[in-house]
Amino acid sequence: MNLLTIKKGNKRYDLQIDNVKYCIGNNFEEKYNFESILKEVFLSSKESEYSVNNTGQAQVLINDKEIKIKEVNFYQVNLNYSISADIKLTTHSLIAKYLEILIAQNENIDTINTINLLLESFTNELDNELIYPEFITYTPKQFLKILLPIFLKEEDQANEYDLSYNEIILIQLKMINYIASHQLNKTICLIDIPYLTKEINDYLINMKNCFTIVMLYKTNKNLNIKDVYMFDNLIFDLSDEEQIYNIYIVITLILSLLYTNNRYNVTAYFNYQSQKTTIYNKKKKVHKKKNTEYIGDSTIIYQNPKDVKISGDNTNNLIYIYLESFENTFLDTENGGIKNVNCLPELTELAKQNTNFSNTDQLGGALPFIGTTWTIASMTSQFTGLPLKVEVANDMDQQNRFMPGAKTIGDILNENGYIQELMIGSQKEFAGTDKLFLQHGFDKICDINSLKQEYSFKSNELNQWGLDDYKLFELAKNEITQLAQTGKFNFTMATIDCHMPNGFLCKYCPDTYENRYENIYACQSKLINSFIDWCKSQSWYENTTIVLVGDHPTMAQQYVNDVPSDYQRTTYNCFINSKVTTDQIKNRQFTHMDMYPTTLAAMGFNIEGNKLALGTNLFSELPTIIEKYGQDYINEEVQKSSEYLDKNIYQFN
Numbered sequence: 001m002n003l004l005t006i007k008k009g010n011k012r013y014d015l016q017i018d019n020v021k022y023c024i025g026n027n028f029e030e031k032y033n034f035e036s037i038l039k040e041v042f043l044s045s046k047e048s049e050y051s052v053n054n055t056g057q058a059q060v061l062i063n064d065k066e067i068k069i070k071e072v073n074f075y076q077v078n079l080n081y082s083i084s085a086d087i088k089l090t091t092h093s094l095i096a097k098y099l100e101i102l103i104a105q106n107e108n109i110d111t112i113n114t115i116n117l118l119l120e121s122f123t124n125e126l127d128n129e130l131i132y133p134e135f136i137t138y139t140p141k142q143f144l145k146i147l148l149p150i151f152l153k154e155e156d157q158a159n160e161y162d163l164s165y166n167e168i169i170l171i172q173l174k175m176i177n178y179i180a181s182h183q184l185n186k187t188i189c190l191i192d193i194p195y196l197t198k199e200i201n202d203y204l205i206n207m208k209n210c211f212t213i214v215m216l217y218k219t220n221k222n223l224n225i226k227d228v229y230m231f232d233n234l235i236f237d238l239s240d241e242e243q244i245y246n247i248y249i250v251i252t253l254i255l256s257l258l259y260t261n262n263r264y265n266v267t268a269y270f271n272y273q274s275q276k277t278t279i280y281n282k283k284k285k286v287h288k289k290k291n292t293e294y295i296g297d298s299t300i301i302y303q304n305p306k307d308v309k310i311s312g313d314n315t316n317n318l319i320y321i322y323l324e325s326f327e328n329t330f331l332d333t334e335n336g337g338i339k340n341v342n343c344l345p346e347l348t349e350l351a352k353q354n355t356n357f358s359n360t361d362q363l364g365g366a367l368p369f370i371g372t373t374w375t376i377a378s379m380t381s382q383f384t385g386l387p388l389k390v391e392v393a394n395d396m397d398q399q400n401r402f403m404p405g406a407k408t409i410g411d412i413l414n415e416n417g418y419i420q421e422l423m424i425g426s427q428k429e430f431a432g433t434d435k436l437f438l439q440h441g442f443d444k445i446c447d448i449n450s451l452k453q454e455y456s457f458k459s460n461e462l463n464q465w466g467l468d469d470y471k472l473f474e475l476a477k478n479e480i481t482q483l484a485q486t487g488k489f490n491f492t493m494a495t496i497d498c499h500m501p502n503g504f505l506c507k508y509c510p511d512t513y514e515n516r517y518e519n520i521y522a523c524q525s526k527l528i529n530s531f532i533d534w535c536k537s538q539s540w541y542e543n544t545t546i547v548l549v550g551d552h553p554t555m556a557q558q559y560v561n562d563v564p565s566d567y568q569r570t571t572y573n574c575f576i577n578s579k580v581t582t583d584q585i586k587n588r589q590f591t592h593m594d595m596y597p598t599t600l601a602a603m604g605f606n607i608e609g610n611k612l613a614l615g616t617n618l619f620s621e622l623p624t625i626i627e628k629y630g631q632d633y634i635n636e637e638v639q640k641s642s643e644y645l646d647k648n649i650y651q652f653n
Contacts, residue, residue, distance in 0.1 A: 003063050004188075004211055008037045009056030020204050020212040022196070022228050029557050031215060032501035038190055038213075042074035062186070073183065077172045077191040079165070079448075079466070082459040098175040101182050112138065165427070165449065166199045173203055180210040191215065192464060194430055277640035279614075296609035296622045301629070301637075303611035305385070305407035315416070315488070315604040316579060317544040319480070319535065322379060322494040323524070325503075326550030326572045328365055329563060330521045336362030338567055343513060343521040346529035347548075347572065355575040357598075357618050361586045365570035367626070368553065369591040370635050376431035378551035378592055379494075383408045383436065385596035385613025387638050389650065402435035405649040406613075409596060410490070412605075414441030419486045421446065423476055423493040425467030437492075446479060463504040469497040469524065470506050473531045484540045497524060500556040517559040532576065545603045546576040549595060578602035580619045589627045594618055614638075 004015040011033050015021050023031065040058040060067055075094065089096040102108070116137050123135040163171070169191075180187035187210040193200075196216055204212055279301040331337025335348050336358070342348055351363050358364030371387025372378050380388040384406045410420055420442040428434040428447035437445060448466035451457075461471045476493055483489040497504045497520055505516065509523040528548065535541050550571030554560060563569060571592075580601055596615040597607050610620035614634075618624070626634050 002211070003061075005059075005061040005064065006034060006037050007061075008040070008058040011037065013037075015213070017211055017213075019207065019210070020214065022214045022216055024216045024228060028500050028555055035190065035192070035215065038074070038188075042069060042072070042188070060188075067186075071185060073179065073185050073187040075172075075176050075179075075187065075189050077169060077176070077189060077193070078464060079168065079193060080459070080462045080464060081168060081172050082462075083171070085459045094172060094175055097179055101179050105182070166197055169193060169200050170203060173200070173207070177203075177207045177210065181208045183209070186211065189213065194427055194465070275640045277637045277642050279634070279637045280642050280644045294608060295620060296611055296616075298623050298628050300609075300611060301625050301634070302614055303609060305412070305612045308612060309608040310412055310600065310605055312416070312603070312605040316577070316602075317484075317488055317540060318413070318418075318490040318492075318599070318603055319544060319546045320490065320492040320599065321528070321546075321548050322375075322382075322492070323498070323528075323548060323550045323572060324375065324495045325498040325500065325552065325554035325556070326495075326521075326524070327553045328363055328550075328570050328572055329553070329560060329567070330518060331363060334362075336360055336364050338563055339518070341513065343518045344525040344572075345522075346525045347574070350529060350532065350548075350576070351572070351574045355578055355581070355585060355602075357573055357575075357585050357588055357590060359568060359570055359588060359590075363572075364568075365550065365573045366590055366592050366594070367568070367570060367631060369593070369626075369631070370638055372592045373552045374555075375494075375551050376433060376436070379433070380436060381592040382549060382595040382599075383410065383440070385593045385615035386645075386649065387593070387614075389638075389645070399432060399435065402432055402439050403650055404439065406440070408440040409599060410437060410441030412441075412600065413490050416488070418488045418490045419443055419483060420490040421479060421483060421492070423472065423479060423491070424448075425451075425469065425472045425494075425496050426465045442492075446475070451475060460507060463496070465496050465499055465504075467496075468504060468506045469495045470508055470527055472496075473527055476531070477534060480535075481538075484538070494551070495524065498554065500554060501558075502556060515559065517554075517556060541577070545578055545599075546574075547595070547599050547602065548572065548574040548576070549592070575599075575602050578619070579604035582619045584618075584621070588618065588624070589631065590616070590618060590624045591626065594624055 001016050001018050004017045004021075006013045006015070013034055023034070025031070037058045038060065041060050060072075081094075083095075086093050086095045089099075103112070116135075119138070120135045173189075173191075176187065176189055180189075189207075189210055189212045191204075191212060192215045194216075196214065204214065281302075282304075283297070283300045329337050330339055330343040331348060332339050332342035335342060337343075348363065356363055356365075359367060369381070369387065371389055372381040377388040380386070380403070384403060386403070386406060413420060418441075420437075421444045422428075422433075422437045422442055423446040424433065425448055427449065428445045434445055434447075451467065455475065457467065457471065461468050467475075472493065472495070476491070480489075480491050483491055497506065498517075503517050503520040505520060506523060508527070509519050511519060513519045513522055532546065535544070535546060550573070552571060553569045560569070573595075575598075578601075591614075593613065593615040594617075597610060597612040597617040598615070598619060600607060600612075601610075601617045601619045607617055610617040610622045614625055616622050616624040
């Protein structure tokens with residue numbers, strides 16, 4: 001076992017590593033700092049503008065001995081590797097290094113010597129009265145200049161975008177493993193991938209002469225716990241026995257304190273686990289008032305959508321866009337943000353010209369709520385009107401069923417004959433996204449893998465998570481055009497460019513704002529507005545409702561450190577071409593769960609009682625559940641045990 005130390009200033013990470021170390025956890029800021037130090041040492045990539053801690057020298061040590069760049073080979077592996085770009089054999093080309101090592105093997109040297117002799121003989125034959133050609137002996141490295149590598153044999157040749165997730169990762173690993181096994185220098189390999197498959201893991205554990213660091217977003221059943229380094233609020237190495245012992249002591253003390261405290265007063269945590277909530281209990285049905293519009297009963301907290309009459313004769317199509325990490329904080333102060341300059345000028349005007357539900361008298365949005373504040377949870381809450389209650393945030397891909405008892409927007413639109421499609425630039429399997437939508441009424445999902453089979457992409461159109469948003473919006477136009485020919489449709493998509501830790505800059509992003517993230521926000525504003533303009537030019541627009549909703553406040557903490565303590569961070573929303581209107585859009589208290597009935601109402605559906613699950617139709621006069629009972633109370637209740645939900649809704653496995 002070796003000690004690999006990565007440090008800079010007051011940032012220090014000690015990894016007990018033999019061959020491979022899996023770095024998991026939700027502390028994305030620490031993960032970003034960790035990767036940044038490695039890149040600064042080996043790639044001279046100093047991201048000073050965005051680094052949380054930029055003082056001191058970046059160092060990498062093995063067993064407390066500082067290593068030099070020449071002593072270690074460093075390689076990166078990720079999903080965005082481009083064979084077509086790497087095959088150009090540039091300075092940092094992985095294929096070039098692989099070929100260099102391959103050519104230099106003893107079995108190939110004889111061939112090279114033979115070629116050199118033949119070339120020398122040939123130059124002698126060219127001798128005449130005017131010239132004397134001199135032959136320069138070729139070295140293995142010089143042969144790279146005349147080689148045109150072909151990645152696959154002729155009978156198996158295919159476009160790189162035809163390769164599966166496993167194949168594109170394993171291609172890189174196999175070349176790195178070959179290089180590492182044929183050199184004396186130790187190799188450090190940094191792998192940044194969304195998830196770990198059995199095939200990739202099996203190959204990783206057998207790599208030679210290589211320290212492999214795998215950055216993951218969640219745990220995996222194939223992992224050996226001793227090879228795990230946790231990036232969480234508490235950072236620790238599960239292979240470090242001394243550290244584990246210390247943690248054990250701390251946990252023992254904490255448990256003792258909890259036991260002592262339990263004799264006198266049960267803590268809030270155990271209260272939530274032990275108590276049952278009554279908010280889902282069925283209420284006595286309220287009779288509708290005669291000759292008046294039925295508003296609904298504000299005392300009902302949970303309304304089972306299966307018991308609600310939902311009707312509509314001339315409902316609109318739907319375009320629903322989840323905006324990754326899109327919050328109102330980046331507006332200027334005049335419009336409800338904290339910035340001196342508005343980073344979202346186009347979306348500001350769009351919200352003012354249409355309907356923006358706000359928690360203030362300016363532009364605003366939904367309040368953060370338990371079980372709604374990360375991407376899949378936000379999608380779930382807007383889709384079902386319920387929070388996502390899971391032990392591990394993004395573990396839904398490990399479940400067979402995704403809330404099978406819930407009746408969702410997708411289920412309702414499916415019943416009404418809508419053709420439904422989801423488009424995302426990332427992997428559809430991540431966090432169970434495919435299960436949520438395909439098991440609830442959707443007909444098709446376009447993700448990075450399926451899009452690669454249909455379209456060709458340039459390397460600058462891809463990012464760590466998948467496809468850049470500007471390219472995704474281009475492809476969305478194609479998909480919507482086809483959908484519009486089939487009848488009523490629901491086209492749902494999710495952006496990715498604002499994803500932490502630093503977002504993704506595309507070629508259209510400006511360089512006019514103070515930092516990288518603000519420029520990405522500004523770019524998003526332009527991209528989305530341009531897409532809306534395109535929609536307005538289409539024949540189907542008049543019969544289509546467009547909903548824009550930020551999925552959660554950003555987790556890129558370094559870009560919101562300047563947020564005043566008394567400022568409520570909320571997500572952006574805008575309802576375009578709604579079939580209903582209301583004057584009650586300002587100073588509302590609501591959550592993403594309210595998007596469920598509100599979206600259906602905007603499309604022209606009539607919802608009896610204006611409540612679905614825990615959501616309230618914001619176009620109605622009915623108060624939301626947190627307006628009626630307070631956010632703290634409802635937040636506490638949804639964390640409690642519910643036999644009804646467990647039995648009838650969640651039913652994960």
